[in-house]
Amino acid sequence: MLYIADNLKWLRSKRNLSQQEAADGMKLPLDRYKKYEYGKNTPPAETLLIISRYYHISIDLLLTVDLRKTPIDNLLQLEDNRIVLPITVNNEGQNLVEIITHKAKAGYAAGGYADFTFMSQLDHISLPWLNKNEKYRTFPVDGDSMPPHNSKSYIIAKYVEKLGDVVDGKTYIVITTNNEMVYKRLNKNGKNTFTLNSDNTFYKPYEVKFSEIAEIWEYAGSLERENFKPEHFSADSLEGIIRKLQGDVMEIKERMG
Template sequence: MRTQNNFFANNLGFLRNRMKISQQDLACKLNITRKKLSALETGQTRNPIVEDLMRFSDFYRLTIDTLLSVDLPRLGELQLQELQRGGDIYPRGTKLRILATTITPDNKEHVEMVTLKAKAGYSAGYGDPDYIAQLPVFHMPQLPKDRKFRMFPVSGDSMLPVRNGSYVIVEYMQDWTVVKCGTPCVVITKNDGIVFKVVENKIEAEGTLLMISLNPAYKPYELSVNEVLELWKYHSYWTDEELEPVTTSGHLLQKIEEVHRELKALSQKL
């Protein structure tokens, strides 16, 4: 059993099983008894001493705060590795929490699809693991396995040739300041929901993103970084539209000649 908002015991068992190490072997590595380790993992020890907290923090390369307050089994493998490399749970550019995600039984990242029905509630539910768990998921073996991807719907004609009703496949950006200028991105905003635009990165200088449409009928506008909840970099897009034949200039001239011949033949009959 664990107290509210204290995930320590559950995290210890999860991390040990993730490493595929027995309680006896881990106890030897930490220089504690197996009985003590078992009591910590099952929550029988309600108030671990500081020395034990430090042992686990050093061994798993995670901060004590993370071990206590973050529900690690809900995270994907990529996020765990980022935390172990010293990544902060509050990424640069925003007071953003750890990305809610879904994983396969062998701890690999899913590609979640934000459907049109789910789109309206994403800005409110993006940080809720239960909301994310309800999204359809896909496995796309062609995508890089060391990055996190998600699919979002495109609305309107501001980003032609990516048409209304298409889905963009995008990569999660934890550090917004490294996004290169001119990069198409899905930006999750507080007030405007899901926005797909070409981004000019002005975070360091002005604390804003310049949002640009590919369709020149739409004017660029500034978006304060304080309005941004998540930022996803464009990778590719998917559509179920039928392919249209491409008309070459030679093919067009041929059609014109056929029309001329038909008109000439018709005039001779009159």
């Protein structure tokens, strides 16, 4: 169901505008605007963009959310009027968390986070201990760069609205404008960049500019599908020693070369 007609009426009334004033403000012919508000026509993409910018409301919300029943002032507003989807709860008032699976990871990183249709098709999980006033999502882990988590792990993460809220040394899910999704330990280096560190020293740190970051989510817990053995946590395990030696050899080769 599309809510664009009802939302146009509600947004206009909230500003105490007449239909003529709203149409003039968006530089639309009055008769065409009335058809949108009466539900006779659905605005095309270019008109939706005009409406979105006029009311500072994302197209997602204009089309798919009944704004009369949604506290939009409390939603997380991003650039270009994009939003993080509203926080939803089940009948018991528990937070519902979207699950980004390994299969959905590439699509999410490539812009699915801004696509209402993509996000609405994801499965959800209810986690009663999460703060109902915060936005959470669950992300898959790839590889072995952040032990003890591996490709059978999922990170539960809380949305970080401002890059300045990132705390050095904590772990985060980072979504970049280069369509990457990684789980790393972050550090600010004072040059409008973050250094992304792996807990597995075999993987070298690297930098990402603030301007290259689409989203950051702070670690809030994890879901594990593997029963870890004690050696997974031991710094003296054979695997850990081998990886450390491999990293040292690579570093020596780079220095010599």
